[in-house]
Each structure stands twice: as C-alpha cells, then as structure tokens.
Amino acid sequence: xxxxxxxxxxxxxxxxxxxxxxxxxxxxxxxxxxKMMNRSVGTAIDLSGLGLxxxxxxEDEFVIGCMTSLRTLETHAGLNACxxxxxxxxxxxxxxxxxxxxxxxxxxxxxxxxxxxxxxxFLALDSYVELYxxxxxxxxxxxxxxxxxxxxxxxxxxxxxxxSAYVSQRNAKTDFPVLACAVCLDEEGMRLSIGARPGxxxxxxxxxxxxxxxxxxxxxxxxxxxxxxxxxAAECVVTGSNMRASKEYRTHLVRVxxxxxxxxxxxxxxxx
Amino acid sequence: xxxxxxxxxxxxxxxxxxxxxxxxxxxxxGCYSVKRGCETANCGLCTVLMDKKPVLSCSMLAVRAxxxxxxxxxxxxxxxxxFGSFLxxxxxxQCGFCNPxxxxxxxxxxxxxxxxxxxxxxxxxxxxxxxxxxxxxxxxSILAFLKYxxxxxxxxxxx
Numbered sequence: 001x002x003x004x005x006x007x008x009x010x011x012x013x014x015x016x017x018x019x020x021x022x023x024x025x026x027x028x029x030x031x032x033x034x035k036m037m038n039r040s041v042g043t044a045i046d047l048s049g050l051g052l053x054x055x056x057x058x059e060d061e062f063v064i065g066c067m068t069s070l071r072t073l074e075t076h077a078g079l080n081a082c083x084x085x086x087x088x089x090x091x092x093x094x095x096x097x098x099x100x101x102x103x104x105x106x107x108x109x110x111x112x113x114x115x116x117x118x119x120x121x122f123l124a125l126d127s128y129v130e131l132y133x134x135x136x137x138x139x140x141x142x143x144x145x146x147x148x149x150x151x152x153x154x155x156x157x158x159x160x161x162x163x164s165a166y167v168s169q170r171n172a173k174t175d176f177p178v179l180a181c182a183v184c185l186d187e188e189g190m191r192l193s194i195g196a197r198p199g200x201x202x203x204x205x206x207x208x209x210x211x212x213x214x215x216x217x218x219x220x221x222x223x224x225x226x227x228x229x230x231x232x233a234a235e236c237v238v239t240g241s242n243m244r245a246s247k248e249y250r251t252h253l254v255r256v257x258x259x260x261x262x263x264x265x266x267x268x269x270x271x272x
Numbered sequence: 273x274x275x276x277x278x279x280x281x282x283x284x285x286x287x288x289x290x291x292x293x294x295x296x297x298x299x300x301x302g303c304y305s306v307k308r309g310c311e312t313a314n315c316g317l318c319t320v321l322m323d324k325k326p327v328l329s330c331s332m333l334a335v336r337a338x339x340x341x342x343x344x345x346x347x348x349x350x351x352x353x354x355f356g357s358f359l360x361x362x363x364x365x366q367c368g369f370c371n372p373x374x375x376x377x378x379x380x381x382x383x384x385x386x387x388x389x390x391x392x393x394x395x396x397x398x399x400x401x402x403x404x405x406x407x408x409x410x411x412x413s414i415l416a417f418l419k420y421x422x423x424x425x426x427x428x429x430x431x
Contacts, residue, residue, distance in 0.1 A: 004291035007273060007335050032313045032331045035293070044290060048336065071325075096399010098319045098326040098377060174314075174398050 002035050009046040013132050013151055016045050020149050027151060029107020030069065032099055052106075052153065055079060064155040066106025070118065071097060073105055079157070083125065084265070086164035086182060090121035095174050110152045112143055112200055115176040119143060120195025121166055122155065123203050124182035130154040140203050162186040163212050165264035167257045168196075171244060178245045181257035183265045185212040190229065190262070194254055197239045204233055211266040222266045230259035275338035279303070280347025288334040294320070295329040297337075298344060305345035305372035309401070316400035319373040319380075320344050326380035345372040348379060355379075358417040364409030365402070374400045378414060387418060 024042030052065030108118035195201035239250035309317030
C-alpha cells in the first residue's frame with residue numbers, strides 16, 4: 001500500500017523543487033501507477049494548482065503542461081491534426097477513459113516506463129521536455145537519463161511538415177502493449193520509435209528520402225524502402241522476453257509493425 | 273488536512289488523511305455504490321464524476337477533491353432508474369456488481385457525445401469490466417436508450 005505522510009499542493013515550481021530534494025518526496029502525477037506501489041512517501045508534491053494542465057499551441061510548437069491528462073491529449077484537435085491522429089491512436093487503447101482522465105502526460109513521460117505508449121509516441125516526434133532546473137532537453141536524451149530530483153514542467157512538440165503513424169500489438173484490448181511502434185516522416189527523413197520491447201522505447205533516426213520530403217516517390221519505391229527499413233529495425237532494435245511475449249515474437253513484430261507504420265505514414269495502403 | 277467539496281449536490285467539509293483515497297472517503301460517507309473491484313486501476317467499478325468527468329476514485333487522493341464537485345450513482349438515482357430499466361429489458365447483467373461504475377461512465381459518455389455510434393460506445397466503455405457478460409446486452413441497451421431519448425427529444429415516444 002502507498003503511504004503518504006504529508007501532502008502539499010505547491011504554489012510555485014520553486015517550492016516543488018525544494019520539497020523534491022528530499023529522497024522521501026514524490027511528485028504526484030495522476031497516481032494510477034504510483035498508488036499500486038508499496039512504499040512510504042514523506043511529502044507528496046501536487047503540481048495541480050499551477051495551471052499546468054493545458055496544451056498551448058503556438059506558431060511552431062505545442063507546449064503540453066505536465067499535468068495535462070492523457071484524455072486531453074487524445075482529444076486535442078491541433079495536436080492530432082499535426083500528427084495525423086497518431087497521438088490519439090497511441091492513447092486510446094490505454095485502459096479506459098476514466099483512467100486517461102487521471103493519468104498525466106508528465107507522469108507518463110517522467111516515469112520512462114518500458115510499457116509506455118506515451119513515451120513511444122513522443123520519442124518519434126521532434127519533442128523536448130522542459131525541466132525546472134535542467135531546461136529544455138530532447139526527448140531522446142531524457143528517455144535515456146536516470147530519474148533525478150528535477151521537476152518536469154512541460155513537454156514540447158515542434159511542428160514540422162510531417163506525417164505520423166502509430167501502431168501497437170496487444171494480447172487483449174486495453175492491456176499493456178506487447179510491442180508499440182511510432183513513426184514520423186519529416187523534412188529530414190524518418191524517426192522510428194519502438195516501445196514495450198519490453199524495455200524503454202528506443203529511437204532510430206534515418207536521413208533519407210520519403211514520400212514526405214520527396215514528392216515524386218512512387219508507391220512501389222516507398223514499399224521497397226519500408227521493407228528495407230523494417231528489416232533493419234528488426235536487426236538493430238534490442239528486444240526481450242517477459243510474461244507477455246517472447247523476444248523472437250517481439251522482433252517479428254518490430255518488422256511487421258514498422259513496415260505498416262511506414263506505409264501508413266507515407267500515405268499508402270497497408271502493404272501486408 | 274481539511275477539505276471542502278460538493279458531494280451529490282451537498283457541501284461537505286471533512287478532515288482527510290494525506291493518503292486517504294477518494295473511494296474510501298466516499299464509502300465512509302455512505303456512497304456504497306462506489307466499489308473497489310480490482311487493485312490495478314483497471315476495472316472501472318470505482319468510477320465517479322469529478323466536475324462532470326469520469327475518474328477512477330481508487331486512484332485519486334481524497335485531498336485532491338478539494339474545491340471540486342463529485343457525483344456518485346447515489347446522486348443520480350432518477351437518471352439511473354430510467355437507464356437501468358433499459359439494461360434490465362435486455363437482460364444485460366447478471367450479478368450487477370459492475371453496474372454503478374458502468375452507469376456513471378455511460379452518463380459521462382452521454383455528456384460528451386449526443387449520439388455515439390456502436391464503435392464509439394465500445395471504445396468509451398472499454399474501461400468498465402463486466403465478468404458475467406460479453407457486453408452485448410449493455411451495448412444493445414445503450415442503443416435502445418439513445419433511440420428512446422432521441423424520440424423523446426423529437427416528441428414521438430410512447431414509452
């Protein structure tokens with residue numbers, strides 16, 4: 001059972017940061033994961049009074065407050081228009097609406113959970129986290145970092161001329177993914193993120209021609225490219241076994257889901 | 273910590289421990305429709321409305337209800353009776369244990385969507401588990417309820 005000695009709804013990020021320097025302190029997200037832990041928390045720090053629960057859209061980026069619920073992201077018109085609905089697709093399979101109304105974007109990203117659909121999705125986008133002391137760092141760098149005592153304030157998604165897709169495989173609806181795959185094609189090339197390996201999501205970047213940056217690419221050519229990239233991903237993305245699936249099955253899924261996501265993002269029919 | 277919130281239309285003022293969960297507070301206050309069906313934030317039985325949005329009361333600290341409005345099935349008896357008759361007509365449920373959380377989420381869905389399709393219903397209610405049924409009766413009863421409500425709005429129901 002989760003035990004909490006003291007609860008503080010902070011009035012500023014500075015207050016949250018200071019309280020969080022103690023090892024026994026914990027910043028609260030939506031608590032859907034934390035409440036299942038068997039641990040004692042000295043001070044539970046609640047950021048929900050700081051107005052960090054909205055998505056702000058500017059000319060060139062989206063700024064997502066750490067306390068924004070997954071449901072708010074899922075139903076955000078601007079973010080979904082920019083990602084071809086990939087954000088919605090990455091979230092809608094997570095348990096249920098009630099759960100997604102509680103779970104927060106900041107909590108999901110900060111936890112850097114192996115099973116995270118959210119981290120898988122954002123890693124494929126040109127995204128950043130804004131830390132109270134650490135400033136803006138790329139999602140890629142953050143995903144590899146160990147947890148420290150900083151405060152995750154915002155998640156930033158840069159707008160590009162891009163096409164995205166998200167696909168996941170689950171043993172049962174609303175369960176954790178067995179494997180998750182997010183793809184984003186932009187001006188430079190491809191960003192592919194594979195999650196639930198079952199380790200933390202990993203990113204594969206490739207500067208290359210795609211139907212997004214090379215207008216005259218034929219369907220046949222992209223199909224061949226997608227095939228090659230999928231094979232490459234299956235070779236270099238490290239997978240493992242757990243109660244949900246074996247390493248071999250996951251590697252097979254890396255190839256299949258990568259190809260499907262690439263074809264979908266490239267604006268072409270599923271080639272399988 | 274002292275908190276103030278509105279429970280089913282009534283002002284409440286309670287002293288809540290920092291780790292008291294909303295679910296336990298609500299049951300303490302006599303809202304026995306709110307149940308803990310799992311320990312993993314998965315079953316949806318503990319669903320209540322917080323400022324009209326469905327949330328899992330099993331995962332929410334009671335202190336976080338401070339300043340908010342909470343509605344449980346106890347606060348929606350009339351609506352529940354009306355919809356409940358549609359569930360009964362379809363023989364949708366057997367044990368009924370999951371019913372309160374399910375009904376609260378149906379109301380939340382209807383607050384967001386006027387005429388959800390069968391697919392949208394399935395997606396919205398995916399977080400409400402029923403271990404007796406295959407959800408078909410529930411889906412039929414919602415579709416019948418929507419039809420009845422639409423006819424009522426258009427003034428042509430004889431029910």
